[in-house]
Amino acid sequence: MEYGYYPGCTLKTHAKDFEKAAIEAYKKIGIELKELDKWYCCGTVYSLAKDNIIYKVASIRNLIKAQQQGFDKLVALCSMCYNTLRQAQEFMKEEENRVRINSFMDEEAKYEGIEVLHGLELLKEKFDEIKSNVEKPLGKKYAAYYGCTLLRPKSIAIDAYEKPNIMEKLIEALGGIAIEWPLKNECCGSYNIITNREAVVERTYHIIENARRNGAEAIVTSCPLCYFNLKDCQKDVKKHYAGFDEMPIYYFTELMCMAFGSKIDKCEDNKGELA
């Protein structure tokens, strides 16, 4: 099955591995991610001010581009892109908003409606294919870390917003052990990394230690900002907390490639570089 695919800026730069692993692993289970011919920045964060319509335009323009290419479903892998695009989809469900935006963006085709999905949602129907592709069962214990943007606000949640388990199901299907832990849907501090790094370092310590205390040997995520905060801030955590042991952080698609025995499984060493 073919889906429109929106990569966003970070999957083309900082998180190339995430994308490469996704395309490879999804192909194996019969999902083709077809990148949009033309796409723009999604805006990263959805504008929360009631009167700030202009910040929503970038996301909506992407939805229109997908629609023009004939897709009725658009998939994002980056959690932040997913959240922003999906909230734009929700916004455009209101007729008043649709009329207003369509008349403002009269240089574009009219927005008619498209469904935004996160890559993890596609896996819900694919567990048989996932299991049958496993060549090297993962074995280890993993903590699924959802963060915020896959689950909140409620209207866009890809799973039960207080107790999601889609990533746990994936980990188990790949032959790993998914641990239960209370911080799986807590915030990592997000863009505070720019203005309040110390707070993010504290969050990283708190989240990783909680995962460890509950038995995790590694953490799995789908958000490149969570990935950065949890992975790169560990060097700062070490300075503050003597005896802190590093915890590997993976994108869920990397785990899929590792378990599928895919050629691009160099991510096993968690260097973040695929062949």
Place this chain on the structure above:
Amino acid sequence: MSNVIHIEEEENELLAKVEEISGETVTLCEQCGICTTSCPMAEEMDFTPAGIMHAVKLGDKNVLDSKAIWICASCFTCTVRCPRGIDLAKVTEALRQIHLRKNKDHVNLEEVKEEEQEENLPPIALVSALRKFTG
């Protein structure tokens, strides 16, 4: 008594402005505090999330100078748990917007650029911070 607080609705400019920008009814808040107990960043804040709501209800403009409104990461945990259905993330966004709409940015792009080069920050970190912290 000097410590009696007089609340006159028509004089509460802050409340009116926040409700206008956020679209939320702040006066619905009953100070149960679930927002504060849920907030992952509350330990870093000078005004707790419930404190922010209280200040806005009273028209206490000190909240505009708080650290808390910039520490809120818009994670929506308070929003999904508020028993009164208030979207608190929109309330803090409104408080930030009151500053940003006066051209008072909270982050200096020049400084961030240097940091980015050193650290290989993902673009989404930078773009989201600029969207949240500049006008």
